[in-house]
Structures are given as C-alpha cells and as structure tokens.
Amino acid sequence: MSPKLRRVLQLFARLPGVGEKTAHRYVLHLLTTDPSVAEELGRAVSELHHVFQPCSVCNNLAEVGETPILCDICKDHKRDPSVLCVVAKVSDLLALERPGTLRGRYFVLGGLLSPLEGVGPEALPVPRLVERVRQGGVREVIIATPPSVDGEATALFLRRELGDLGVSITRIASGIPHGGDLEFIDPVTLGRALDGRKVI
Amino acid sequence: MESLLVLALSIRNFRNLAQADFRPSPRFNVFSGDNGQGKTNVLEALYAVLSSKSFRTSKVADLMPHTEPGGVAEVVSVRAKVREGDMTREQRFAVDQGTRSVRIDDKRPRSLLAYATASPVVVFHPGELSLSTGPSAERRKLLDRVALFVAPTGISELEAYTRAQRSRQKTLEARGIDATDVDHWETLVIQHGLALMEARAAAAERIVSRALVAFESIFTTPLGCEISYVPGAPREAEAFRAELRKNRALDLRRGTARIGPHRDDLALSLKGAAARTSASQGQHRALVLALKAAEIAVIGEARGARPVLLLDDVSSELDRARTEALFSFLRATEGQVFLTTTRPELIATEGAERADFQLRQGVISPLS
Numbered sequence: 001m002s003p004k005l006r007r008v009l010q011l012f013a014r015l016p017g018v019g020e021k022t023a024h025r026y027v028l029h030l031l032t033t034d035p036s037v038a039e040e041l042g043r044a045v046s047e048l049h050h051v052f053q054p055c056s057v058c059n060n061l062a063e064v065g066e067t068p069i070l071c072d073i074c075k076d077h078k079r080d081p082s083v084l085c086v087v088a089k090v091s092d093l094l095a096l097e098r099p100g101t102l103r104g105r106y107f108v109l110g111g112l113l114s115p116l117e118g119v120g121p122e123a124l125p126v127p128r129l130v131e132r133v134r135q136g137g138v139r140e141v142i143i144a145t146p147p148s149v150d151g152e153a154t155a156l157f158l159r160r161e162l163g164d165l166g167v168s169i170t171r172i173a174s175g176i177p178h179g180g181d182l183e184f185i186d187p188v189t190l191g192r193a194l195d196g197r198k199v200i
Numbered sequence: 201m202e203s204l205l206v207l208a209l210s211i212r213n214f215r216n217l218a219q220a221d222f223r224p225s226p227r228f229n230v231f232s233g234d235n236g237q238g239k240t241n242v243l244e245a246l247y248a249v250l251s252s253k254s255f256r257t258s259k260v261a262d263l264m265p266h267t268e269p270g271g272v273a274e275v276v277s278v279r280a281k282v283r284e285g286d287m288t289r290e291q292r293f294a295v296d297q298g299t300r301s302v303r304i305d306d307k308r309p310r311s312l313l314a315y316a317t318a319s320p321v322v323v324f325h326p327g328e329l330s331l332s333t334g335p336s337a338e339r340r341k342l343l344d345r346v347a348l349f350v351a352p353t354g355i356s357e358l359e360a361y362t363r364a365q366r367s368r369q370k371t372l373e374a375r376g377i378d379a380t381d382v383d384h385w386e387t388l389v390i391q392h393g394l395a396l397m398e399a400r401a402a403a404a405e406r407i408v409s410r411a412l413v414a415f416e417s418i419f420t421t422p423l424g425c426e427i428s429y430v431p432g433a434p435r436e437a438e439a440f441r442a443e444l445r446k447n448r449a450l451d452l453r454r455g456t457a458r459i460g461p462h463r464d465d466l467a468l469s470l471k472g473a474a475a476r477t478s479a480s481q482g483q484h485r486a487l488v489l490a491l492k493a494a495e496i497a498v499i500g501e502a503r504g505a506r507p508v509l510l511l512d513d514v515s516s517e518l519d520r521a522r523t524e525a526l527f528s529f530l531r532a533t534e535g536q537v538f539l540t541t542t543r544p545e546l547i548a549t550e551g552a553e554r555a556d557f558q559l560r561q562g563v564i565s566p567l568s
Binding site for chain 1: 310311313314352353356357360363364366367370371374375380381383384385387388392
C-alpha cells in the first residue's frame with residue numbers, strides 16, 4: 001500500500017469508534033465518489049479549530065466571532081441564569097440539552113478528578129467556577145458528573161469548594177431508565193434507585 | 201437440588217487444544233495423560249465458558265495458542281451446551297484479537313456478573329493448598345467467589361473500592377496528607393469498603409458453618425477448628441474514617457493503605473492457634489478440603505443449582521486419607537465432576553457413571 005494512503009487510513013482510525021475496517025470504507029468511499037465531497041470535508045475539518053473555541057464563560061463549544069467568545073447558551077437571554085449545571089465534558093452538556101427541560105446555564109469542567117490518570121484538582125477550572133458563582137445571580141448548582149468513582153469524587157470536591165457560597169447544591173439522581181423493566185435492572189442501579197426514592 | 205450439566209463441549213484454539221468436541225458424562229469425567237498434554241487446559245476451557253474467566257491467568261492473551269512469528273492469531277472459542285432443570289442453553293466464550301466476548305444463546309449478557317452466575321462452577325486445583333498455608337489473597341478470592349452468589353450487590357463494589365483506594369494513595373503522594381481531596385477519596389473508600397465488607401461477612405458466615413461440619417467429618421477427633429471473618433477495617437463509618445485519617449502519613453511512606461477490605465482475611469485456627477503456622481500438613485489439607493466443600497455447598501444453595509466441579513490433579517497433592525475423604529464427599533454430592541490425573545486407576549468412582557478420556561498433545565480421545 002502507498003505510504004500516503006496508509007497515513008490517511010491511520011488518521012481515520014484514530015477517531016473514536018473507527019477501526020481499521022471502517023477507516024478503509026471511509027477512505028475508499030471518498031476516493032470513489034465525487035472529489036468535492038473529500039474537498040469539502042477536508043476544508044471543514046481544517047477550519048474546525050479556527051471556527052470553534054471554548055466559550056469564555058462556560059467552556060462549551062462556541063463559534064469564534066466577537067470577543068469575548070460566547071456559546072449559544074451563554075448568549076441566550078431567555079436562559080435562566082440562576083440555575084448552573086456543572087458537567088464533565090461537552091458531550092454531557094449536549095446530552096442534557098436533548099430533553100429540553102433544563103433551561104439554565106452550564107459550566108464544562110473538561111474532565112474529572114482522577115489521580116490514577118494524573119488529574120488533580122489543579123487541572124480543573126474550579127477557581128473560574130467559584131468566581132462565577134460568587135459574582136451572584138446563581139441560586140442552584142446542579143452537579144451532573146457521572147455516577148462513577150471519579151465522578152462521585154469530583155462531586156464531593158465541588159460540594160466542598162462551593163459549600164460556603166450560599167447557593168443550593170444538588171446532585172443528579174441515578175436509577176432506573178425510562179421504560180425500564182425492574183426485572184432486568186442490575187442490582188447496583190436498583191440499589192441506587194431505592195436509595196434515591198422520594199415521597200409522592 | 202438440580203445439578204447443572206454440561207451436555208456438550210466444543211473447544212477451538214484454546215492454548216494447545218486445536219479442536220476438541222465431546223459429550224461428557226453427567227457424573228464423572230476423568231481426563232488422563234502425561235504431563236504437558238493439555239489436561240488442565242480442558243478444565244480451564246470449561247471454567248472459561250462457564251464463568252467468563254480463567255483460574256490460571258488474568259490475561260486473556262495467555263489463552264491463545266502459540267503462533268509462529270508473522271502467523272495469523274486464531275480466534276479462541278469454547279462452546280458449551282448446558283442443561284439446568286428442563287432448560288437447555290448454549291454458552292460461548294471467545295477471545296478475538298485480544299478481546300474477550302461471552303454470549304448466552306447468541307445474546308450478549310446484561311453484565312459479566314450475570315454471565316458468571318448463570319452456570320455455577322467450582323474449581324479445585326493444587327495451588328489452592330495455599331488457602332490454608334498461604335497469604336490472605338487466596339482466602340479473599342474464596343470469599344469473593346461465594347459472595348458473587350450470596351451478596352452480588354455488595355461484591356460488585358469491589359472495583360469501585362479498589363479505584364477509590366488507589367486514587368486516595370495517589371492523591372496522598374501527589375498532594376500530601378493535608379490536601380482536602382484526600383477527604384473525598386476517603387469518603388468513597390468508606391462507602392464502597394463498607395458495602396464490600398458486608399458482602400464478604402455474609403459470604404463468610406455461610407462458608408464457616410458448612411466448612412466446620414465438613415472438617416469434623418474428615419477428622420473424627422475434635423480439633424477445635426475455628427474459622428472467622430477478619431475485616432481489614434472497622435465496619436462502622438466514623439471509626440473507619442478516623443483510622444484512615446490517622447494512617448495517612450504511614451500509608452504515604454509505605455506506599456499502600458494499612459487498613460481496608462483489601463486486607464480482609466478468613467482466619468483459620470486449631471485449638472486457638474493460627475492454622476497457618478501451627479497445623480500439620482494433613483490438617484492443612486483437611487482445612488482446604490473443608491473450605492472447598494463449603495464453597496460447593498454454599499454456592500449450590502444460594503444459586504439453587506448444584507455447581508459443576510473441576511478437579512485439577514488434586515490427588516497428587518493430597519495424601520491417601522484425604523483423597524479418600526474427597527472421593528467419599530464427591531460420591532455423596534451428586535453433580536457433574538471433571539477431573540484430571542496422571543493415574544486414572546486411582547480415581548475411585550465406585551460404580552458411579554464415568555467417562556474416561558485420554559489427552560495426548562492437545563487431542564482428546566475417549567477411552568472405553
């Protein structure tokens with residue numbers, strides 16, 4: 001195989017969820033269809049980092065335009081500024097946006113506390129989060145880190161850091177998925193669902 | 201109680217077993233052959249397809265056959281047709297390009313835990329004599345195997361506990377003993393650790409009562425045998441927290457946490473003295489037999505189906521009296537047994553249904 005072709009295959013195979021076979025399919029497809037498809041894709045990909053940068057307020061993806069750089073959510077005046085939802089990564093924010101029920105604002109940490117991967121508290125933008133809450137206007141901080149060991153440790157850490165600021169701090173629930181049949185739920189999830197039960 | 205039965209087994213490229221298909225007997229299956237022919241590999245393949253794991257290695261790559269440099273790695277696969285009561289299912293264990301996969305009736309199980317408890321299996325191999333003579337790790341594994349059936353929720357916290365404990369250690373190293381985030385990791389160590397100790401205590405309680413009965417039946421003279429669960433940390437949150445905090449400097453220096461369920465043990469004693477240092481060889485073997493008998497009984501009760509038993513060359517490590525005790529136990533316990541030996545004539549199955557197989561260079565052939 002030509003080294004150039006191999007290089008392209010390797011680049012595709014670096015993407016999450018793309019293995020060697022899929023990389024082959026993509027590259028062969030691009031080589032055998034209208035060349036404009038590959039050219040457009042190439043232009044869009046090479047522009048990505050110039051067009052999008054982290055939002056200067058919440059770290060969500062934002063289109064570069066005026067300064068300061070603001071994402072669509074931070075620009076949206078109809079969003080409730082008193083509810084601030086803290087998430088680990090942008091994809092979690094997008095997932096939380098899907099139901100459309102949370103009309104507050106976000107803060108993206110960009111990671112979780114994970115000493116085993118060398119991520120300590122200093123690697124997270126917590127001072128910026130504290131500053132944002134301190135500026136006022138926030139009534140509730142929702143900690144929406146995942147229910148993993150690292151996610152729970154991060155939640156405990158955030159609770160401590162935000163504890164003295166006079167805002168209510170909540171944690172997302174963990175339990176049974178919608179339409180889930182109790183019979184088929186794993187015992188840990190079921191246990192959490194019982195722990196998190198509420199009066200009706 | 202119903203026995204779990206392996207009706208048919210089909211092995212491909214599992215260590216030195218290139219291709220093997222056979223239908224085992226519902227009672228005794230004796231695999232004989234010289235050393236290094238693949239006898240233990242048959243048991244390991246059975247264990248893998250029933251439990252999703254190996255009892256010899258934690259690396260799935262070890263299960264691949266040796267390939268010539270530049271050769272194509274084969275797909276390792278074991279299929280078992282399993283009957284429980286009037287239901288028959290097919291379980292499959294495979295390793296392809298270093299990745300393990302398991303299926304029940306071609307469907308992916310909900311979790312590995314669900315797979316591991318679907319078809320209970322107990323293995324007894326020579327290394328397990330260290331249950332009585334060796335360090336606590338083997339005894340914790342015994343507790344965990346049993347807890348999988350008697351307290352699955354608690355034992356599923358082992359992974360989270362281990363991650364929290366390691367994270368605390370790393371945080372101590374990176375940020376010192378006064379860093380506030382050490383508190384958070386300790387909170388999680390305690391939360392998962394308490395759940396884990398509760399599960400192990402429940403497993404121990406069931407094992408102890410069964411093992412003592414078994415031990416007394418091996419030794420007719422009373423030896424004052426005692427078995428008890430020794431938790432590696434206080435089983436109360438505040439005391440646990442205080443101990444962790446007190447040990448921070450020490451743990452940092454030693455590179456490991458002094459307390460926690462990773463130090464749990466099952467203490468074995470005879471007439472008040474620790475068995476590990478005071479028991480005779482014969483007593484050690486009897487203790488191990490008693491613990492294994494308890495594992496078989498408790499898992500059977502908790503699961504509601506008698507487990508499949510795998511015995512790897514056990515009589516070579518037991519003396520004559522203990523071997524007899526083992527076989528009288530096996531004859532009394534119904535259920536399917538697979539065993540390996542270099543001397544099949546010494547396996548006293550006494551009229552029970554039995555199939556003999558010979559192993560030579562990875563090929564299994566029935567002996568009539």
